[in-house]
Amino acid sequence: xxxxxxxxxxxxxxxxxxxxxxxxxxxxxxxxxxxxxxxxxxxxxxxxxxxxxxxxxxxxxxxxxxxxxxxxxxxxxxxxxxxxxxxxxxxxxxxx
Amino acid sequence: xxxxxxxxxxxxxxxxxxxxxxxxxxxxxxxxxxxxxxxxxxxxxxxxxxxxxxxxxxxxxxxxxxxxxxxxxxxxxxxxxxxxxxxxxxxxxxxxxxxxxxxxxxxxxxxxxxxxxxxxxxxxxxxxxxxxxxxxxxxxxxxxxxxxxxxxxxxxxxxxxxxxxxxxxxxxxxxxxxxxxxxxxxxxxxxxxxxxxxxxxxxxxxxxxxxxxxxxxxxxxxxxxxxxxxxxxxxxxxxxxxxxxxxxxxxxxxxxxxxxxxxxxxxxxxxxxxxxxxxxxxxxxxxxxxxxxxxxxxxxxxxxxxxxxxxxxxxxxxxxxxxxxxxxxxxxxxxxxxxxxxxxxxxxxxxxxxxxxxxxxxxxxxxxxxxxxxxxxxxxxxxxxxxxxxxxxxxxxxxxxxxxxxxxxxxxxxxxxxxxxxxxxxxxxxxxxxxxxxxxxxxxxxxxxxxxxxxxxxxxxxxxxxxxxxxxxxxxxxxxxxxxxxxxxx
Numbered sequence: 001x002x003x004x005x006x007x008x009x010x011x012x013x014x015x016x017x018x019x020x021x022x023x024x025x026x027x028x029x030x031x032x033x034x035x036x037x038x039x040x041x042x043x044x045x046x047x048x049x050x051x052x053x054x055x056x057x058x059x060x061x062x063x064x065x066x067x068x069x070x071x072x073x074x075x076x077x078x079x080x081x082x083x084x085x086x087x088x089x090x091x092x093x094x095x096x
Numbered sequence: 097x098x099x100x101x102x103x104x105x106x107x108x109x110x111x112x113x114x115x116x117x118x119x120x121x122x123x124x125x126x127x128x129x130x131x132x133x134x135x136x137x138x139x140x141x142x143x144x145x146x147x148x149x150x151x152x153x154x155x156x157x158x159x160x161x162x163x164x165x166x167x168x169x170x171x172x173x174x175x176x177x178x179x180x181x182x183x184x185x186x187x188x189x190x191x192x193x194x195x196x197x198x199x200x201x202x203x204x205x206x207x208x209x210x211x212x213x214x215x216x217x218x219x220x221x222x223x224x225x226x227x228x229x230x231x232x233x234x235x236x237x238x239x240x241x242x243x244x245x246x247x248x249x250x251x252x253x254x255x256x257x258x259x260x261x262x263x264x265x266x267x268x269x270x271x272x273x274x275x276x277x278x279x280x281x282x283x284x285x286x287x288x289x290x291x292x293x294x295x296x297x298x299x300x301x302x303x304x305x306x307x308x309x310x311x312x313x314x315x316x317x318x319x320x321x322x323x324x325x326x327x328x329x330x331x332x333x334x335x336x337x338x339x340x341x342x343x344x345x346x347x348x349x350x351x352x353x354x355x356x357x358x359x360x361x362x363x364x365x366x367x368x369x370x371x372x373x374x375x376x377x378x379x380x381x382x383x384x385x386x387x388x389x390x391x392x393x394x395x396x397x398x399x400x401x402x403x404x405x406x407x408x409x410x411x412x413x414x415x416x417x418x419x420x421x422x423x424x425x426x427x428x429x430x431x432x433x434x435x436x437x438x439x440x441x442x443x444x445x446x447x448x449x450x451x452x453x454x455x456x457x458x459x460x461x462x463x464x465x466x467x468x469x470x471x472x473x474x475x476x477x478x479x480x481x482x483x484x485x486x487x488x489x490x491x492x493x494x495x496x497x498x499x500x501x502x503x504x505x506x507x508x509x510x511x512x513x514x515x516x517x518x519x520x521x522x523x524x525x526x527x528x529x530x531x532x533x534x535x536x537x538x539x540x541x542x543x544x545x546x547x548x549x550x551x552x553x554x555x556x557x558x559x560x561x562x563x564x565x566x567x568x569x570x571x572x573x574x575x576x577x578x579x580x581x582x583x584x585x586x
Contacts, residue, residue: 010459016415016460017422018126019445019451029505031454032461039404039462042474043479052476053483055292055306055336055532062335076199083428089424 002036004029100125101262105319108265109167115293119159119170122265123152124215126172130191130263136244136584138236139313141187143217148172151214168326169212174195174264177218178225178256179310180299181205184215188301189233190223190240192421192428192447202299202325203334204268204310211326218566220254223449224418225275225303227251231512232451240283241582249279255313256283260582266314266323270300272307273406274500275527277537280525281500281550284539284580286583287313288320291558292532294336296331304413305336305530316577317538317568321345324560329358342560348561350574353386358566361396361491364524369502376541376549377499380570387573389566396489396496398482402527405478407519408462408471409530414452415459421447423543454515454577479530480515486531490556495566498524500537501549523571524552538567548580 009029013020020028071077074087083090100122101110108586111117127145134140155170173585175181178188180198182205187193201209208215222232226356230238230253241250241261248257251288252269259267270287272411280287288311301432302308309584312323325346330339360381365374423429423443430442448456489496501524511518528535533554551570 006460012460012464015464016443016449016456017419017440018456019441028454028457031515032319032458035407035458035519036461036471038481038516039408039471039475041400041404042408042471042478045401045474045478047474047481050477050480050484052473053479054476063475064332072201073199077425079199080196080426082175082423082427083427088350091439092433 003030004036014067043090099151101129101265103265104315105171105265106322108171112170118150120156122170123148123172123214127266130216133261133263133584137241137257137261138238139219139254139261140174140217141189141235141254141261142185143219144184144215145217148214148216153216155212166211170214172214172216172217172264173208174219174255174258174267175205176221176252176267176269178221178270178436179205179268180301181215181218184218185236186218186301188224189221189235190447190449190452191234193463194234194428196426198299202297203296204333205299207327214222214304217477219252219258219267222251222253223452224273224414225251225270226414226451226455228274228278228518229506229511230254230279231508232449234395234449236335237508240505241584242284242505243545243585245586246341246507246547247282249282249501249505251275251279252287252313253279256280256285256287259283259285259313259315259585260548266312266319268310268312270308271529272304273529274412274522276313277500277535277552278521279549281535281539281552282505282548283543283567284548284576284582285313285400286317286320286538287311287317287537287559288324288536289528289534290324290328290530290560291534293336294328294534294560296334296559298331298333298338302417304410305417306413307410317536317564318346318349318573320536321349321564343561345560345564348564349568350565351569353566353569355390355495356386356562356566357390357392358394359489359496360391361496361498362393362394363397363399364498366525368520369499370504370543372543373499373502373504373549375504377497379549380551381497381538381572383574387569394489394492396485398485398527401478401525402482402530403519403523404481405475406522406526406530407458408475408510409479411455411459412463413459415456415463418448418456423447451515454585480528482527486533486556494540494562496554498552498554500524500552503548504545504547528554533557534563536563536567538571540570540574542578542580546580546583
């Protein structure tokens with residue numbers, strides 16, 4: 001049985017840049033334990049000697065020329081920014 | 097004349113060629129239908145009816161002037177709302193992207209535009225394609241036109257529901273673990289997930305990059321082959337999209353399965369499969385025998401492993417892919433912040449829904465140090481196992497036949513509070529994604545409540561032609577579309 005502690009879930013949430021409310025902590029612990037218990041069946045599979053497949057394709061490198069392709073319409077890129085100033089993305093001060 | 101919205105796309109094309117109808121008639125008929133039925137089914141996040149009408153008038157003018165246009169000029173379509181469309185918002189049914197307008201078109205959208213196919217709008221889905229019922233959309237719950245109290249399936253629920261309700265003649269969906277095939281099955285339409293690498297994913301908002309694939313949801317198999325012809329093909333902008341000789345899938349529309357070998361994995365008919373689903377599948381198998389196919393039962397004991405591996409891999413990749421949503425360049429931004437870190441955390445916590453957060457947490461967990469070997473590495477090994485087992489099966493069989501889903505469409509609200517139960521709905525479909533294979537779902541009957549049941553045909557990599565042929569033969573020798581129609585039961 002997989003058991004997830006409150007400290008663990010808070011650590012994971014921090015890594016994922018998410019805040020969890022108290023009721024969410026309880027709920028996600030329950031959900032996570034449920035799903036992990038199910039996911040544990042991968043340990044029953046006979047995987048001896050099997051390599052890892054990282055993608056659906058045969059593993060190979062795909063090369064192309066390293067050429068710059070300009071995207072000319074800067075306004076279209078900036079139109080989705082929550083805050084912008086003089087053609088730049090705006091964020092709060094980082095260095096105190 | 098037959099009602100325009102009852103026609104398949106290839107029938108529409110024939111009528112256009114013979115000048116029996118105008119492209120403006122087609123667009124108008126579908127817009128009228130949307131106005132009549134969208135309230136019942138709630139399939140769209142955004143409709144673009146006005147623009148569509150304008151475009152169809154422009155195309156009609158060209159036709160009237162005698163200009164030579166492509167076969168598909170003026171045919172309408174619906175697009176799942178996770179494919180980028182320049183100028184029309186792409187939300188992924190998430191608060192995070194509620195107002196996101198892509199600066200470019202996805203490759204598949206570009207291909208539709210090149211054919212002058214007209215978009216009627218963007219279709220609802222589970223948030224970021226995570227779900228099996230479309231109940232996890234931030235905006236609305238799409239209904240199944242066969243019974244409005246049931247779900248359309250998911251995550252491409254808006255696409256399947258819109259095709260079934262005839263709000264669009266065909267649609268694009270995307271499939272990471274069954275998200276085209278399962279809703280197609282629930283809504284009594286045809287859904288095809290192509291081989292991984294056949295269709296470009298450029299401009300498809302990424303969920304699990306090693307599994308995602310775009311595919312057609314259509315009224316019948318012929319339309320599916322036609323739409324696949326349009327969207328398939330190499331694209332430099334997606335390095336996983338393979339550079340292969342272009343194939344004409346309509347050549348596979350052959351009404352004959354004599355001598356073809358169909359393998360039936362017995363594990364897919366065991367415990368957990370609804371008896372009525374099983375019965376209809378057995379009838380379909382009998383049909384294939386009658387038509388001269390060679391049917392053999394065999395053992396393919398991978399479904400459970402594949403499902404577990406799927407949720408580990410898909411969530412791991414999702415947690416990484418969704419890291420880009422930070423409230424800086426695009427997407428939702430919180431108004432509660434003092435620091436940059438606050439922007440990240442609060443924007444993500446307020447912008448993502450419950451299921452998305454659950455999967456990010458699971459994905460982060462299985463990738464975190466101490467658990468990587470126990471889960472992620474094992475899951476990648478299971479992926480090798482699944483591929484090997486499928487390879488073995490395809491040494492013997494042309495296609496494999498299973499149910500698309502263990503059940504018919506379930507009632508809205510009955511599973512959305514139990515994530516694990518929702519995940520189990522994908523048991524028949526995920527191994528196909530894990531193996532990178534093509535799969536198609538075709539309707540094969542209804543249960544005692546009149547709800548559609550789907551049959552899944554699985555092919556070897558890049559053998560779309562075989563599943564199309566086997567599906568087409570079944571469809572030509574049965575009468576699902578004539579016999580059963582969605583009734584919008586309330």
